[in-house]
Amino acid sequence: MVSAQTDxxxxxxxxxxxxxxxxxxxxxxxxxxRVPELVPLLAKKITAMPLxxxxxxxxLLQQQPLEVTRTLYExxxxxxxxxxRAAAAAVLIRNGDKSKVPLLAKAIAAASExxxxxxxxxxxxxxxxxxxxAIRAYLRADANAGIIVSALQHLRQAEKGHSAVTDQATxxxxxxxxxxxxxxxxxxxxxxxxxxxxxxxxALLRAEPDRFWPIQxxxxxxxxxxxxxxxxxxxxxxxxxxxxxxxxxxxxLLAQSPELAQTTLRKLLTHQDKDIRASALEALATMRxxxxxxxxxxxxxxxxxxxxxxxxxTLRRMDDASGLPVVLALVRTAGPHKAQAxxxxxxxxxxxxxxxxxxxxxxxxxxxRQNAWQGLQTQLRDLFPYRRYDFTKSGYExxxxxxxxxxxxxxSYWASIQ
Amino acid sequence: MRxxxxxxxxxxxxxxVAMTAWLSGQEPTTAAAVTEPGxxxxxxxxxxxxxxxxxxxxxxxxxxxxxxxxxVTGGFGDAFASALQRHQKTMAKTRLGLGVIGQKGCVVVAPxxxxxxxxxxxxxxxxKPAGEFQNVYADVRAAVGAFGxxxxxxxxxxxxxxxxxxxxDVEQTATLLRKNKIKASVITSEATxxxxxxxxxxxxxxxRGTTLTGADTAVIDVPWGWLFQFSSxxxxxxxxxxxWGLSRLAAATDGRVYLHATxxxxxxxxxxxxxxxxxxxxxxxPDDDWTPALVDRLGPLATARAETYQALGSDPFFRVMVExxxxxxxxxxxxxxxxxxxxxxxxxxxxARDGRDLDLTDSASFERxxxxxxxxxxxxxxxxxxxxxxxxxxxxxxxxxxxxxxxxYTRVLxxxxxxxxxxxxxxxxxxxxxxxxxxxxxxxxxEVPSVDREDRPGGIGYSNFCLCxxxxxxxxxxxxGGAALRAELEGLDSLYTAYQARYGKSQxxxxxxxxxxxxxxxxxxxxxxxxxxxRPKTDSDPGPVTPKRPPREGxxxxxxxxxxxxxxxx
Numbered sequence: 001m002v003s004a005q006t007d008x009x010x011x012x013x014x015x016x017x018x019x020x021x022x023x024x025x026x027x028x029x030x031x032x033x034r035v036p037e038l039v040p041l042l043a044k045k046i047t048a049m050p051l052x053x054x055x056x057x058x059x060l061l062q063q064q065p066l067e068v069t070r071t072l073y074e075x076x077x078x079x080x081x082x083x084x085r086a087a088a089a090a091v092l093i094r095n096g097d098k099s100k101v102p103l104l105a106k107a108i109a110a111a112s113e114x115x116x117x118x119x120x121x122x123x124x125x126x127x128x129x130x131x132x133x134a135i136r137a138y139l140r141a142d143a144n145a146g147i148i149v150s151a152l153q154h155l156r157q158a159e160k161g162h163s164a165v166t167d168q169a170t171x172x173x174x175x176x177x178x179x180x181x182x183x184x185x186x187x188x189x190x191x192x193x194x195x196x197x198x199x200x201x202x203a204l205l206r207a208e209p210d211r212f213w214p215i216q217x218x219x220x221x222x223x224x225x226x227x228x229x230x231x232x233x234x235x236x237x238x239x240x241x242x243x244x245x246x247x248x249x250x251x252x253l254l255a256q257s258p259e260l261a262q263t264t265l266r267k268l269l270t271h272q273d274k275d276i277r278a279s280a281l282e283a284l285a286t287m288r289x290x291x292x293x294x295x296x297x298x299x300x301x302x303x304x305x306x307x308x309x310x311x312x313x314t315l316r317r318m319d320d321a322s323g324l325p326v327v328l329a330l331v332r333t334a335g336p337h338k339a340q341a342x343x344x345x346x347x348x349x350x351x352x353x354x355x356x357x358x359x360x361x362x363x364x365x366x367x368x369r370q371n372a373w374q375g376l377q378t379q380l381r382d383l384f385p386y387r388r389y390d391f392t393k394s395g396y397e398x399x400x401x402x403x404x405x406x407x408x409x410x411x412s413y414w415a416s417i418q
Numbered sequence: 419m420r421x422x423x424x425x426x427x428x429x430x431x432x433x434x435v436a437m438t439a440w441l442s443g444q445e446p447t448t449a450a451a452v453t454e455p456g457x458x459x460x461x462x463x464x465x466x467x468x469x470x471x472x473x474x475x476x477x478x479x480x481x482x483x484x485x486x487x488x489x490v491t492g493g494f495g496d497a498f499a500s501a502l503q504r505h506q507k508t509m510a511k512t513r514l515g516l517g518v519i520g521q522k523g524c525v526v527v528a529p530x531x532x533x534x535x536x537x538x539x540x541x542x543x544x545x546k547p548a549g550e551f552q553n554v555y556a557d558v559r560a561a562v563g564a565f566g567x568x569x570x571x572x573x574x575x576x577x578x579x580x581x582x583x584x585x586x587d588v589e590q591t592a593t594l595l596r597k598n599k600i601k602a603s604v605i606t607s608e609a610t611x612x613x614x615x616x617x618x619x620x621x622x623x624x625x626r627g628t629t630l631t632g633a634d635t636a637v638i639d640v641p642w643g644w645l646f647q648f649s650s651x652x653x654x655x656x657x658x659x660x661x662w663g664l665s666r667l668a669a670a671t672d673g674r675v676y677l678h679a680t681x682x683x684x685x686x687x688x689x690x691x692x693x694x695x696x697x698x699x700x701x702x703x704p705d706d707d708w709t710p711a712l713v714d715r716l717g718p719l720a721t722a723r724a725e726t727y728q729a730l731g732s733d734p735f736f737r738v739m740v741e742x743x744x745x746x747x748x749x750x751x752x753x754x755x756x757x758x759x760x761x762x763x764x765x766x767x768x769x770a771r772d773g774r775d776l777d778l779t780d781s782a783s784f785e786r787x788x789x790x791x792x793x794x795x796x797x798x799x800x801x802x803x804x805x806x807x808x809x810x811x812x813x814x815x816x817x818x819x820x821x822x823x824x825x826x827y828t829r830v831l832x833x834x835x836x837x838x839x840x841x842x843x844x845x846x847x848x849x850x851x852x853x854x855x856x857x858x859x860x861x862x863x864x865e866v867p868s869v870d871r872e873d874r875p876g877g878i879g880y881s882n883f884c885l886c887x888x889x890x891x892x893x894x895x896x897x898x899g900g901a902a903l904r905a906e907l908e909g910l911d912s913l914y915t916a917y918q919a920r921y922g923k924s925q926x927x928x929x930x931x932x933x934x935x936x937x938x939x940x941x942x943x944x945x946x947x948x949x950x951x952x953r954p955k956t957d958s959d960p961g962p963v964t965p966k967r968p969p970r971e972g973x974x975x976x977x978x979x980x981x982x983x984x985x986x987x988x
Contacts, residue, residue, distance in 0.1 A: 319704060347697070347700075380864075409863055
């Protein structure tokens with residue numbers, strides 16, 4: 001117990017230190033532990049921490065129940081640093097103490113440029129015009145574009161759409177010298193009356209497609225944009241920097257133009273980065289008519305296992321089990337694809353699937369074991385709907401060091417019901 | 419069983435009649451002829467407010483709004499404001515008025531050139547959304563007087579997402595509108611296919627003098643309440659069209675029907691009140707995109723109810739379907755008889771009598787239930803075979819496509835019911851008694867006993883495994899019935915596949931997928947507690963007695979460019 005406490009103290013000291021790497025490690029460990037004993041230790045250190053440490057400490061405190069943290073928050077509303085004041089006031093307001101609204105508005109206004117990102121992250125779900133006014137004041141042409149984007153996202157949520165006053169403040173940013181700020185403002189205004197902002201944004205994106213990624217969440221998802229903007233977005237999406245960007249942008253493009261979304265994503269199926277190819281395929285697979293059966297069946301022969309698995313999974317979703325033999329072969333082959341293969345295999349409801357999943361329960365890769373274990377449970381419940389299962393009684397646990405007994409029991413059970 | 423000499427009937431194609439009427443300049447007779455594509459609010463408002471010519475001519479438009487909460491959340495106020503702004507010039511000579519359903523006399527703002535007054539009043543009425551049943555037809559009649567003499571072209575835009583099913587006198591309303599040369603257009607939500615929801619709930623309170631209907635058709639023409647279906651598929655299947663009464667108003671007055679649905683209402687879900695064994699919500703059904711031409715072909719008539727009965731009475735598919743439906747109800751396979759009486763070559767409304775209750779679930783007499791299920795399964799087989807023979811005798815184009823789809827649907831449902839009865843009988847004989855045997859072998863882990871209590875069961879419960887992925891995947895599922903069930907499943911697969919090949923991309927294909935294979939379990943008597951007697955008192959002013967509309971599940975199709983798409987409700 002003493003050792004655990006000492007250990008906790010060491011981690012908090014690291015969180016309060018200047019080494020950003022150590023801070024991150026300490027934060028990850030503390031967030032995993034999630035113990036209330038952390039709160040008094042943080043209370044002692046938080047005001048003296050560097051800004052980066054304070055931001056992480058705020059997240060850690062938000063994990064804890066209010067009855068443990070309330071006293072600390074009541075103190076922090078008087079802290080010197082606006083970030084701490086804002087974070088504490090916001091939590092108390094969210095829990096019903098509306099008297100802290102003026103304090104929060106004041107702290108938002110007083111926050112330094114460096115603190116503003118943290119302030120915005122801490123003040124979610126506070127629905128008050130004074131707070132919105134304070135956040136709106138962040139919309140300045142010389143501000144950091146990231147802050148502008150974050151502030152606008154806040155305002156959209158709080159104002160449940162567009163307010164005239166925010167539109168007016170954003171309008172002033174459309175002439176900013178920083179193109180990132182200008183792009184954010186145009187994205188915000190593009191869904192409004194007329195096509196002028198959409199056209200200007202389209203021109204900006206055509207010149208600098210990478211500007212699209214930071215501002216994509218500012219584009220109204222339920223508005224139809226002019227074709228010129230949709231084409232510019234499609235052009236930006238056709239030059240992704242990572243697989244995650246495709247997953248984010250595909251729904252927006254799909255809502256605007258299913259045809260253009262599919263054309264753009266199909267082109268990415270031959271991209272040099274295999275992760276981008278797989279992500280494009282996955283995005284297409286979610287679209288009605290995005291992938292035709294014949295094209296998918298051809299992909300089952302692709303040399304890349306990831307492509308084969310996405311094709312097999314998509315065909316299965318379209319009630320076509322022709323990819324099952326391919327997946328059965330892949331799940332028996334070692335490689336980085338095996339966890340995905342176990343997951344895809346579990347999607348089929350077929351007795352041939354059970355033994356390969358049982359085989360995966362002792363794989364060296366924990367992800368493979370977990371996917372197989374999850375899949376096996378679903379498989380048995382669905383294949384045998386008149387039987388009742390309690391899988392905790394099997395004795396198997398994918399993270400356990402010793403798994404042999406559990407696997408033997410599961411194999412015996414499977415043999416008994418054949 | 420009644421035998422029908424179908425080939426001796428004076429057969430007349432309902433579609434043929436519809437086309438003849440259309441070509442001869444009479445009012446359109448099908449809902450498809452008056453229903454516009456799309457599901458947005460923008461397009462109908464653009465079309466109605468800007469007028470047919472798109473020029474600034476003298477017109478009178480009365481917008482009659484039924485302020486349900488769904489209209490508020492659907493953003494009608496903003497959409498209306500934007501449309502007014504867009505069409506400011508073309509509406510320069512348009513007198514615009516506002517009626518609100520449920521308000522005394524309906525009209526809140528008499529037609530005026532001061533359009534902002536209408537907008538302000540509209541926003542005020544949307545600020546107080548109503549959840550009661552409302553008789554929109556009576557209010558439309560009351561609003562007719564607001565048009566006054568002159569005023570150029572006259573159009574009444576009825577916006578009601580919920581209350582098209584509260585009918586008093588649709589024909590009287592249509593006649594009054596027509597007499598006053600008022601075109602009635604409607605923005606509404608999609609009906610469900612031959613909706614039987616209110617027919618199945620006759621106890622529901624409703625405004626005085628009204629009947630709750632709600633189907634896309636004047637006459638419920640799809641059998642509902644099938645044995646061992648937890649809920650009726652047609653009550654959860656988007657029809658692709660509005661409720662009949664609203665389509666009727668548009669058809670009778672040269673108006674149009676615009677359907678509205680939100681994206682969340684049109685997302686695919688395999689099952690509503692059932693479990694899907696074959697996916698975890700990621701299904702991409704090949705038939706999800708409906709074929710608009712097919713949906714239209716299977717659309718209902720928008721004629722007066724009396725004319726609809728007349729047309730259906732001479733339709734051979736309708737006649738064999740109704741006879742089979744009645745026989746199935748008498749055999750206990752369907753909950754209710756059809757509310758239709760067939761005469762020589764016509765049909766008339768009839769009381770929907772309850773079907774026979776086979777009493778299969780109210781006790782734990784498993785052997786007795788199994789015997790009854792065997793008999794009922796045999797009956798289902800015979801009815802199915804007989805219906806098939808009759809369908810085979812009816813030539814192509816001898817009846818309406820819709821009634822043919824309904825009759826063939828009935829054929830598949832008879833086989834599905836047979837499958838459910840076969841598996842039920844097997845469950846009663848093999849599975850249920852074994853759960854209560856003394857010294858029953860303890861299953862190996864991870865399996866645990868299905869029943870872990872020792873008291874006597876009180877009855878039988880059931881739910882459904884949905885057919886959204888088809889019948890074939892069930893071949894892999896361990897269901898009571900063994901080889902006998904497998905043979906029946908293969909028969910069902912054959913019928914199901916043939917039906918979906920023809921109707922899969924339509925409202926009827928969707929309805930079939932909304933049915934399911936039943937799963938059974940034993941139930942136990944619950945703890946009974948004494949319910950205190952409530953003695954309600956009346957106030958000196960009892961207040962309005964308009965009942966609240968209870969929530970219900972439904973579905974909607976997108977009506978997008980690729981055609982209506984299967985919906986799923988929530």
